Amino acid sequence: MDKPLLPTEDASESSPYVNAIFAVxxxxxxxxxxxxxxxxxxxxLLFPNSNVEVVISLAYTITTVTTLLLLVxxxxxxxxxxxxxxxxxAxxxxxxxxxxxxLLAQLSARYLAVLFSTVVIAIATSFLDSSVFGLATLFPHGALEHVQLGIGLSGLFAAIFRVVSKSCFxxxxxxxxxTVYFAAxxxxxxxxxxxxxxxxxxxxxxxxxHTTKQTAFEMRLLRKIWRNEGLVMLAYATSFIVFPGAISAIPSFQFPWLNDSAWWQLILLTVFAAMDVVGRYSAQYRCGLTARSVWRVVALxxxxxxxxxxxxxxxWLTHDAISILLVVLMAFSNGYCGxxxxxxxxxxxNASELSATGMFSSLSINLGLVLGAAIGFGLSHLLHF
Incomplete structure (x- = not known):
């Protein structure tokens, strides 16, 4: 008899192969x-007089939350x-x-095109977000953690590849x-x-x-998880108050020439992405934290x-080493706490509520993102960064 092409791990055990797929x-x-x-x-270059990254972040999170609410x-x-x-x-x-x-000549046309692209990606991501999280919760321990790890690796790869693509030209x-970056x-x-x-x-x-009975989301379930879902929302909101807008606006105090070439911003975003991955990987070590006590690190x-x-x-904080340290702490805690x-x-x-819980966790994450992005957007206009 031919050997199976794919692994056939028992469903009661954590499978490295399955975990790798969920990470992908x-x-x-x-x-x-x-x-x-x-x-x-x-x-x-396209929008010389505006911080369009903040607009992209805000439009993305608002659309994502709206779509997820409709799905729920x-x-x-x-x-x-x-x-x-x-x-x-999509x-x-x-x-x-x-x-x-x-290729669009008018600035307003470019702006609308960016917003439209952001909205389409946000809607598509909402469908993927709720589905991947919901599916991962049905699998043995490790699948959901590897989804989160994959998300962190995605941010790191995006940052590193942007540095590489910028260096090659x-x-x-x-x-x-x-163009090469987007195509990749x-x-x-x-x-x-x-x-x-x-x-x-x-x-x-x-x-x-097929063996795990799935239930649709009900208010009864919300009464069991609202406190912890609130912590999920707070953890992500805290990060997106300053990411990417405030972090990408931190200047280099010791090497001003890095500001003009935008290398300093890329360095900070890459550091954030790298430490976010480290934090997500470290989340397998709970350090005694439980569903009742995790609020302490989220609040801190x-x-x-x-x-x-x-x-x-x-x-006050006008040294590049301090800037990098703050980005490292924010990024690591984002990956770990998130x-x-x-x-x-x-x-x-219980097991029958896992899929619906995964979908609501996806909504909580994005509610945190839109809350943080909205506050960050307001602060960027109020404080002019």
Whole structure:
């Protein structure tokens, strides 16, 4: 008899193969957002008088939350394949079309094109977000954590690849380097199709999807998880008050020439992405934290927000080493607290409620993103950064 092409781990055990596939899905579905906020120099070339990264972040999060709210209200059992395939297809198309924005002559037309692209990517990501999180909760311990790890790796890869694409071309070819960057992003997202097909072929997938009874979201479930979902929202809101807007606006105090070339901004965003991954990986070590005690670290990181804003405005904290330290602390705590709060929500529910809980956790994350982005947008106008 021929040997099976794919592993057949028992559904009661954690599977490295399955975890790797979920990491790929987490990596791919959020990459388009990171790809849009990373090329700071490109957006400043197209929009010299505005911080368009903040606008992209705000438009993305508002659209994502609205779509997720509609999905939650619609209820019903998730149709994973339909949502995942259509969401990935939409993301690939938009990433492939993004370079054409530079061909538009009028600034207003460019602005509308960026907003439209952001909205489409946000809607597609909402379908993917709720589906991937909901599906991962049905699998053994480790799948959900690897989705979060993949998300962090996505941000890191987006940052590193932007640095590489910028380095390979002279400063006068920003549009060319960004076109290559977006095209590579489209290829990355397209690769997630293969990962999902491989996942569907695994026996463990069939067992998890068909033997675990799924329930639609109900208010009864919300009464069990609202406190921990609130912590999920707060953890992500804290980060997005300063990311990417305030962090990308921190100047280099010791090396001013890095500001003019936008290298300093890329360095800070890359440091953030790298430490976010470290934090997400470290979330497997709970350090005694439980669903009842995790609020302490979530609340403590609020102190980083005013410190980062002081660095952005050049008040008191005017050294590059301090700026990097603050970014490291914010990024690591974002990865650690963001992942751990989501995982700990599942400790509050039973098996039949996991899928609905995963979908609501996705909504809580994005509610935190839109809250943080809105506050960050207001602060950027109030404090002029």
């Amino acid at each position: 899905l987490g990596f791919a579905y959020l990459f388009p957002y990171y790809a849009m906020v990373q090329p700071v120099d490109y957006w400043r 209200c619609a209820g019903g059992v998730l149709r994973y394949t339909r949502r995942i395939v259509s969401g990935l297809a 993301q690939v198309l938009v990433l492939g079309a993004l370079p054409a924005i530079a 002279p400063p006068s070819m920003v549009q060319t380097s960004t 992003g489209a290829v990355v997202v397209a690769g997630a199709f293969i990962a999902y097909i491989l996942l569907l072929r695994l026996p463990i997938t069939r067992r998890c999807m 990181r609020l102190l980083l927000v005013p410190l980062i804003i002081c660095s952005t405005k050049g008040v 992942t751990l709060t989501v995982v700990l929500v599942n400790d509050c529910v």
